[in-house]
Amino acid sequence: MTLSRLVVSASLGLVACGGSIPVGQGFSSTPVTATCASGQQWTGGNSESELMNPGLACRSCHLGDNFQNQNPTREAEPSKAFFFMGTVFPSVREADLCAAAVPTDTVVEILDAQDVVQFSLPVNAAGNFRSRTTAAGLTLPYKARVKSGGTVNVMASAQMDGDCNACHTVNGLNGAPGRVFLPQ
Numbered sequence: 001m002t003l004s005r006l007v008v009s010a011s012l013g014l015v016a017c018g019g020s021i022p023v024g025q026g027f028s029s030t031p032v033t034a035t036c037a038s039g040q041q042w043t044g045g046n047s048e049s050e051l052m053n054p055g056l057a058c059r060s061c062h063l064g065d066n067f068q069n070q071n072p073t074r075e076a077e078p079s080k081a082f083f084f085m086g087t088v089f090p091s092v093r094e095a096d097l098c099a100a101a102v103p104t105d106t107v108v109e110i111l112d113a114q115d116v117v118q119f120s121l122p123v124n125a126a127g128n129f130r131s132r133t134t135a136a137g138l139t140l141p142y143k144a145r146v147k148s149g150g151t152v153n154v155m156a157s158a159q160m161d162g163d164c165n166a167c168h169t170v171n172g173l174n175g176a177p178g179r180v181f182l183p184q
């Protein structure tokens with residue numbers, strides 16, 4: 001799959017030099033279907049819970065922003081806009097509001113730029129995790145990784161924004177591949 005994708009994008013690149021690319025050429029017009037491995041959806045809306053809204057951009061909403069129209073009524077809970085918030089999923093392409101159901105030993109580690117672990121954040125039954133303060137509590141940028149069952153999934157780059165799901169959307173934004181996911 002990786003190889004054929006690469007070939008497709010290489011030939012598209014060549015077509016682009018020639019001037020015109022029919023929209024969708026080389027790609028399926030079917031949108032990527034998000035899965036929900038746990039089969040459990042959050043249906044509680046914005047009622048307060050550690051398990052709420054898995055997959056949505058937690059901190060953005062708590063600050064009253066309307067990221068990707070997730071908060072059209074502009075609700076806000078700024079005192080709980082913890083600096084590091086997000087969801088760990090079993091795989092890269094899981095749907096918004098899907099409860100993530102990851103092994104109970106799963107943690108998200110937040111490291112400083114010198115690779116020293118500063119926080120180890122437990123991951124709950126919805127896959128959600130968060131830090132305890134609205135300030136970062138370390139000198140930015142930070143690094144992050146997921147640990148589970150003795151294996152690790154590392155983010156190579158350092159980041160400034162702790163609202164993990166604002167990049168780790170179902171299809172990924174700003175270069176993120178999709179969800180924050182378990183070591184595979």
Ligand code: HEC
Nearest residue numbers: 046048049050053054055056057058061070071075077128
């Ligand atoms: C679309 C808006 C929205 C999103 C997205 C959202 N929240 Fe919330 N959250 C709220 C609101 C509003 C409250 C306060 C609710 C209340 O007071 O009844 C809240 C409260 C909370 C609380 C406080 C619970 C308590 O018992 O005091 C936690 C923890 C929390 N959210 C975690 C998260 C996490 C983790 C995410 C992301 C996975 C998230 N939220 C995503 C709107 C949101």
Ligand code: HEC
Nearest residue numbers: 144153154155156157161163164167174175176179180181
């Ligand atoms: C500004 C965008 C951005 C934010 C915010 C962000 N990431 Fe990432 N993340 C990326 C990009 C880009 C990659 C892929 C390249 C890399 O590894 O650096 C990535 C990759 C990852 C990976 C490995 C692949 C995957 O999807 O699981 C993990 C784990 C990860 N990030 C965890 C986190 C955690 C935890 C947070 C929040 C504390 C976070 N990220 C916040 C952009 C972001």
